Amino acid sequence: MQLAILPHDASIQNYHYIGTGPFKLTHYSEDNIVLEAFTHYFKERALLDRIEFWRIPDHVQIDADYELPNEKENERHNIQIEEIGCIYASFNFTKPGPHHDIYFRKAWREIYDVETILRDLEGNRTITASSFFPERSRQAPNRSYSLEKAKEYLKKSTYNGETIHIYFFAFKDSANDADFLKECCNSLGIQVALHPFLVSDYMDRSIDKHADIILMGEVFAAEHEMAFLNVFKNKSCFINRFLDPHYAKQINCLLDTFLLEEHKEKRYELIYEIEEFLQTEYIILFNYHVLKRKTYPSSLKNVTIDSFGWANFAKLWIQPSLR
Structure with missing residues (x-):
């Protein structure tokens, strides 16, 4: 994944990264990386305000837990x-x-x-x-x-x-x-x-x-x-x-x-x-x-996946609960 553009002759120094792009690096450690929207980026503003990457050791069991509105149990869609x-x-x-x-x-x-x-x-x-x-x-x-x-x-x-x-x-x-x-x-x-x-x-x-x-x-x-x-x-x-x-x-x-x-x-x-x-x-x-096979909740609408398996966040939306 290419996240930064550097001059050809620029040396890469650990914990001191520079470059251009829609996000700026606000925190970097062995445990996590935090990116935030870069307001001075020359093109359009990033859709997400903040992205966090966390390093999880291989031996740790991960349980994902999230809630979406209007989601019935086991109602999911598959995409290839x-x-x-x-x-x-x-x-x-x-x-x-x-x-x-x-x-x-x-x-x-x-x-x-x-x-x-x-x-x-x-x-x-x-x-x-x-x-x-x-x-x-x-x-x-x-x-x-x-x-x-x-x-x-x-x-x-x-x-x-x-x-x-x-x-x-x-x-x-x-x-x-x-x-x-x-x-x-x-x-x-x-x-x-x-x-x-x-x-x-x-x-x-x-x-x-x-x-x-x-x-x-x-x-x-x-x-x-x-x-x-x-x-x-x-x-x-x-x-x-x-x-x-x-x-x-x-x-x-x-x-x-x-x-x-x-x-x-x-x-x-x-x-x-x-x-x-x-x-x-x-x-x-x-x-x-x-x-690539992906499964996603039915509350997520207009799901489009690129060849890397990432959703297009610009088109993605969540259907609100019906009252």
Whole structure:
């Protein structure tokens, strides 16, 4: 979550954050963060006067308690949101290893059998991805996966029994994917070590040193074009962190054209060209798209949820009690 805009050369100091935005930081500690509406913000005023974030230890049991008017017992609505973005596997080109060999990467495309994962594993997965954009993925022809093809690619590759280190978030779906991959790799004689990590360790640079492959996801904000650009320009994103300079140069050349293009249709053509390049070179493996499921009280009206699962507070209202 990006909360502040800082000058490029500004140093980040703990407990002394500066920036611009609709909120100002009024309190920061290990236990909580307090934001209040910034009256001198150059655009519209924030809708909320104050936001508090509290750190709750993992071992603490949380009981949410709130009341809304005109709410009957158990009267709730469900909503499903398909994320714009996808789950993918990214190869770490900053680390030496057999994954620099395209035949090895082609083998992984065959091993990562998304159709079987969608069919056999529970979770919030929806459809096979061939793009960051679900609607584009739906237009793509179905692909097949074959461990026999994977064997052929492995024979052509430089793989020589090295242990492949796979990193992934310590979430159920990611762990299930990783276990599935390890089982397939065992049948092919590929040595695999699994490394689950916490979201709080996202910026741990030891991951960059040790991971060969990472199972990761991107969720796009409302401005899809800017979100796509962020994947390659944001130095915290793993695609950016793991990208080979040779590939980065070609992608940045297309992004430079993208930034200068006035017409939206042509900008999306460039986006799709970059996605095709990622797939042709097996730089990342698009895997599947994800659903978010939310439940909310019936007293909340005009509920709209973005791809991050947040409600649009500008449109949300509470139906008063009828008397």
